[in-house]
Amino acid sequence: MGVIMINDLIKSTNLISVPSEYAFPAKPEDLNMLTEKEVEQVTVPVIDFSTLTSGSPDQRSKTIEDLQNACQDWGFFMVVNHGVPESLKNDLIASCMKFFDLSPEEKSPYRGKYEIDPRIVLDHETNLNTAVDSVSFWRDQFRVFVHPIFHPPHSPEGLSEVLSEYTKRSRDIMKELLKAIMEGLDLEEDGIEKLIEQKSGAQIFSANLYPPCPQPELAIGLPPHADHGLLTLLMQNDVDGLHIKNKGKWVAVNPTPNSIMVNTGDHMEILSKGKYKSVFHRAVVNNKETRISLVMTNGSPNETAAT
Ligand SMILES: O=C(O)CCC(=O)C(=O)O
Ligand SMILES: [Fe+2]
Secondary structure, eight states: OOOOOHHHHHHHSOOOSOOGGGOOOOOGGGGOBOOHHHHHHOOOOEEETHHHHHSOHHHHHHHHHHHHHHHHHTSEEEEESOOOOHHHHHHHHHHHHHHHTSOHHHHGGGBOOOSSSOSOEEESOOOOSGGGTTOOOSOEEEEEEEESSOOOOSOSTTHHHHHHHHHHHHHHHHHHHHHHHHHHTTOOTHHHHHHHHSTTOEEEEEEEEEOOOSSGGGOOSEEEEOOSSSEEEEEEOSOOOEEEEETTEEEEOOOOTTOEEEEEOHHHHHHTTTSSOOOOEEEOOOSSOOEEEEEEEEEOTTSOOOO
16 A cells, blocks of 8 residues: 555545644643744844955954854754755755655655665655654655765655755754854864764754645644754755744744744753754645645654654
8 A cells, every 4th residue: 555645645645634643732831922023023133144255354253253143042043045046946855745746656666764874865744743742744855865875765756866966955054053152062064074984973864745725724844843963054945934932932933934943852952951942833724725845854863753
């Protein structure tokens, strides 16, 4: 039997309500959003990446300071001028979309358990914690180890090439950001090479697909969670849905086109001795458009999923 994912379900049936297994019971704190007025007053910190690689010493120091504040106050920041061509992002989104559009039979060889085995994992009902144990998320995901061993899916054609290119570029961005963050923490920079180059350090890519949902307020794309690694890099198509928790309230972020959203994870909290928290975030769904997010994170191969 093939793998029926939410994308397949949407295409094959005319859903007008959320099936019961997808109904997400929101808790009061889940609804604690900023008011529209408050939203206008908050801006997620923006980091100009080019100042780290080709800025003057003063510009670089200023950005390191901005990073310190961003990690401390938000655990989230938006990276611009990072050098990843928009065409690469669009090609990767298109290839991932083609993967999700493979027939259930074509997807079935990729079904598996997420273990040390660095192969692709196809996942449509991962539950992150016992509180939401019986709920399926309104999301299809495929997740694949991309470093130290690169294991892309064989189909669709072309996915492997674009993913390989994005793996390299995002790794360089991650390293440069980590170097600057370490500098801000007065930690030895060369420790980073060890941290993310050592054999046990893994880089994991996941593509998340959130199809339109007939009753978005009843379902959840991805419930509140924190990530495991040092940093998570996220790019998306032009559809918003990422919320981050800041000072006890949920903030909907609207990344500027072609920016990369970055958040600090559990390993960063440990590395910074608790100064930079592993921040909570979630993905909500909408009833109009399909959202895709491309997530690159690091962790160790014997850990369970990034998400
Ligand atoms: O799709 C999103 O906006 C969030 C994805 C995410 O948090 C994750 O994959 O860990
Ligand atoms: Fe996450």
